[in-house]
Amino acid sequence: MASKIKVRLATPKDNVAVGKLLMDVDPRLQIGYAPVNDVRLYQWILEIIQTGVLAVADLSGRIVGVLGATPYQPPWSLQYAYDVDFFYILESFRGEGLEDHLLKAVEGHVDGISAQLGYQVPLTLQINTGDRAEAKVRMMSMKENYTFTGGNFVRTLADGRKEEDQTD
Numbered sequence: 001m002a003s004k005i006k007v008r009l010a011t012p013k014d015n016v017a018v019g020k021l022l023m024d025v026d027p028r029l030q031i032g033y034a035p036v037n038d039v040r041l042y043q044w045i046l047e048i049i050q051t052g053v054l055a056v057a058d059l060s061g062r063i064v065g066v067l068g069a070t071p072y073q074p075p076w077s078l079q080y081a082y083d084v085d086f087f088y089i090l091e092s093f094r095g096e097g098l099e100d101h102l103l104k105a106v107e108g109h110v111d112g113i114s115a116q117l118g119y120q121v122p123l124t125l126q127i128n129t130g131d132r133a134e135a136k137v138r139m140m141s142m143k144e145n146y147t148f149t150g151g152n153f154v155r156t157l158a159d160g161r162k163e164e165d166q167t168d
Contacts, residue, residue, distance in 0.1 A: 008105070012049055019045055052082065069109075
Protein backbone atom coordinates (compact mmCIF):
# COMPACT_ATOMS: atom_id res chain seq x y z
CA MET A 1 0.00 0.00 0.00
CA ALA A 2 1.32 3.41 -0.88
CA SER A 3 2.81 4.92 2.27
CA LYS A 4 0.78 8.14 2.02
CA ILE A 5 -2.57 6.34 1.90
CA LYS A 6 -4.23 5.94 5.27
CA VAL A 7 -7.16 3.57 5.78
CA ARG A 8 -9.48 4.87 8.47
CA LEU A 9 -13.12 4.93 9.48
CA ALA A 10 -15.09 7.73 7.83
CA THR A 11 -16.61 10.70 9.58
CA PRO A 12 -19.56 12.82 8.41
CA LYS A 13 -17.00 15.24 6.92
CA ASP A 14 -16.15 12.55 4.34
CA ASN A 15 -19.72 12.41 3.02
CA VAL A 16 -19.27 14.51 -0.13
CA ALA A 17 -15.91 12.97 -1.08
CA VAL A 18 -17.31 9.44 -0.72
CA GLY A 19 -20.40 10.39 -2.72
CA LYS A 20 -18.33 11.85 -5.54
CA LEU A 21 -16.16 8.74 -5.66
CA LEU A 22 -19.22 6.50 -5.86
CA MET A 23 -20.76 8.63 -8.63
CA ASP A 24 -17.55 8.23 -10.64
CA VAL A 25 -17.57 4.42 -10.51
CA ASP A 26 -16.03 2.83 -13.57
CA PRO A 27 -18.71 2.95 -16.32
CA ARG A 28 -17.96 -0.69 -17.19
CA LEU A 29 -19.50 -1.65 -13.84
CA GLN A 30 -22.73 0.29 -14.30
CA ILE A 31 -25.21 -2.22 -15.61
CA GLY A 32 -28.55 -0.48 -15.52
CA TYR A 33 -29.15 0.21 -11.85
CA ALA A 34 -31.54 2.97 -10.87
CA PRO A 35 -30.18 6.47 -11.53
CA VAL A 36 -28.46 8.28 -8.66
CA ASN A 37 -30.23 11.07 -6.80
CA ASP A 38 -27.50 13.18 -5.16
CA VAL A 39 -29.52 14.09 -2.05
CA ARG A 40 -30.52 10.49 -1.39
CA LEU A 41 -26.95 9.31 -2.01
CA TYR A 42 -25.53 11.70 0.59
CA GLN A 43 -28.28 10.78 3.08
CA TRP A 44 -27.49 7.10 2.57
CA ILE A 45 -23.75 7.62 3.12
CA LEU A 46 -24.45 9.53 6.37
CA GLU A 47 -26.73 6.71 7.56
CA ILE A 48 -23.96 4.19 6.92
CA ILE A 49 -21.48 6.32 8.89
CA GLN A 50 -23.96 6.67 11.77
CA THR A 51 -25.42 3.15 11.95
CA GLY A 52 -22.89 0.93 10.21
CA VAL A 53 -19.26 1.21 9.27
CA LEU A 54 -17.55 3.05 6.43
CA ALA A 55 -13.82 2.63 5.84
CA VAL A 56 -12.01 5.00 3.49
CA ALA A 57 -8.60 5.01 1.85
CA ASP A 58 -7.41 8.59 2.30
CA LEU A 59 -4.56 10.00 0.22
CA SER A 60 -3.83 13.39 1.82
CA GLY A 61 -7.54 14.28 1.92
CA ARG A 62 -8.49 12.59 -1.35
CA ILE A 63 -10.69 9.52 -0.92
CA VAL A 64 -9.42 6.85 -3.35
CA GLY A 65 -11.26 3.82 -1.98
CA VAL A 66 -14.30 3.01 0.15
CA LEU A 67 -16.01 0.08 1.81
CA GLY A 68 -19.33 0.64 3.54
CA ALA A 69 -21.44 -1.91 5.43
CA THR A 70 -24.68 -1.75 7.38
CA PRO A 71 -26.29 -4.01 9.95
CA TYR A 72 -29.50 -5.81 9.16
CA GLN A 73 -31.65 -8.36 10.90
CA PRO A 74 -32.96 -11.07 8.60
CA PRO A 75 -36.72 -11.49 9.10
CA TRP A 76 -36.22 -15.12 10.10
CA SER A 77 -33.58 -14.48 12.78
CA LEU A 78 -33.11 -12.85 16.16
CA GLN A 79 -29.49 -12.10 15.28
CA TYR A 80 -27.91 -9.42 13.14
CA ALA A 81 -25.55 -9.54 10.18
CA TYR A 82 -23.64 -6.85 8.31
CA ASP A 83 -23.96 -6.43 4.58
CA VAL A 84 -21.39 -4.61 2.45
CA ASP A 85 -23.24 -1.86 0.58
CA PHE A 86 -20.34 -0.77 -1.60
CA PHE A 87 -16.67 -1.58 -2.09
CA TYR A 88 -14.82 0.51 -4.64
CA ILE A 89 -11.23 1.56 -5.25
CA LEU A 90 -10.13 3.85 -8.06
CA GLU A 91 -8.51 1.72 -10.72
CA SER A 92 -5.15 3.50 -10.47
CA PHE A 93 -4.91 2.54 -6.77
CA ARG A 94 -5.82 -1.13 -7.10
CA GLY A 95 -3.18 -3.75 -6.46
CA GLU A 96 -1.58 -1.75 -3.62
CA GLY A 97 -3.25 -3.77 -0.86
CA LEU A 98 -6.05 -1.30 -0.25
CA GLU A 99 -8.67 -4.01 -0.76
CA ASP A 100 -7.33 -5.98 2.19
CA HIS A 101 -6.84 -2.93 4.40
CA LEU A 102 -10.37 -1.65 3.80
CA LEU A 103 -11.82 -5.11 4.39
CA LYS A 104 -9.79 -5.57 7.58
CA ALA A 105 -11.03 -2.21 8.92
CA VAL A 106 -14.65 -3.23 8.38
CA GLU A 107 -14.05 -6.76 9.70
CA GLY A 108 -12.49 -5.24 12.83
CA HIS A 109 -15.59 -3.11 13.41
CA VAL A 110 -17.89 -6.10 12.88
CA ASP A 111 -15.74 -8.22 15.22
CA GLY A 112 -16.16 -5.52 17.89
CA ILE A 113 -19.94 -5.66 17.41
CA SER A 114 -19.73 -9.45 17.64
CA ALA A 115 -17.96 -9.19 21.00
CA GLN A 116 -20.65 -6.80 22.30
CA LEU A 117 -23.52 -9.01 21.12
CA GLY A 118 -21.95 -12.28 22.23
CA TYR A 119 -22.15 -14.05 18.86
CA GLN A 120 -20.24 -13.94 15.59
CA VAL A 121 -21.94 -11.42 13.32
CA PRO A 122 -21.75 -12.54 9.66
CA LEU A 123 -20.46 -10.14 7.03
CA THR A 124 -21.83 -10.57 3.52
CA LEU A 125 -19.84 -9.20 0.60
CA GLN A 126 -21.32 -8.86 -2.86
CA ILE A 127 -19.27 -7.47 -5.70
CA ASN A 128 -20.19 -6.01 -9.07
CA THR A 129 -17.39 -6.66 -11.53
CA GLY A 130 -19.40 -6.09 -14.66
CA ASP A 131 -18.37 -8.55 -17.32
CA ARG A 132 -14.80 -8.93 -16.02
CA ALA A 133 -14.61 -12.63 -15.15
CA GLU A 134 -10.99 -12.33 -13.97
CA ALA A 135 -12.07 -9.95 -11.20
CA LYS A 136 -14.73 -12.41 -10.02
CA VAL A 137 -12.26 -15.28 -9.97
CA ARG A 138 -9.71 -13.16 -8.08
CA MET A 139 -12.24 -12.16 -5.39
CA MET A 140 -13.47 -15.74 -5.02
CA SER A 141 -9.94 -17.05 -4.49
CA MET A 142 -8.36 -14.35 -2.31
CA LYS A 143 -10.49 -14.25 0.82
CA GLU A 144 -10.24 -16.76 3.63
CA ASN A 145 -13.31 -17.33 5.77
CA TYR A 146 -15.62 -16.26 2.93
CA THR A 147 -17.85 -18.64 1.00
CA PHE A 148 -18.99 -17.87 -2.51
CA THR A 149 -22.76 -18.31 -2.60
CA GLY A 150 -23.65 -17.03 -6.05
CA GLY A 151 -24.23 -13.64 -7.55
CA ASN A 152 -26.74 -10.99 -8.45
CA PHE A 153 -28.70 -10.66 -11.62
CA VAL A 154 -30.03 -7.24 -12.56
CA ARG A 155 -32.83 -6.78 -15.07
CA THR A 156 -31.67 -3.75 -17.01
CA LEU A 157 -33.66 -1.27 -19.05
CA ALA A 158 -34.71 -3.39 -21.99
CA ASP A 159 -37.07 -1.08 -23.86
CA GLY A 160 -34.35 0.96 -25.55
CA ARG A 161 -34.68 4.06 -23.39
CA LYS A 162 -31.64 5.41 -21.62
CA GLU A 163 -31.53 5.76 -17.84
CA GLU A 164 -31.91 9.52 -17.98
CA ASP A 165 -35.20 9.05 -19.89
CA GLN A 166 -36.71 7.08 -16.98
CA THR A 167 -38.91 8.81 -14.45
CA ASP A 168 -37.83 9.03 -10.80
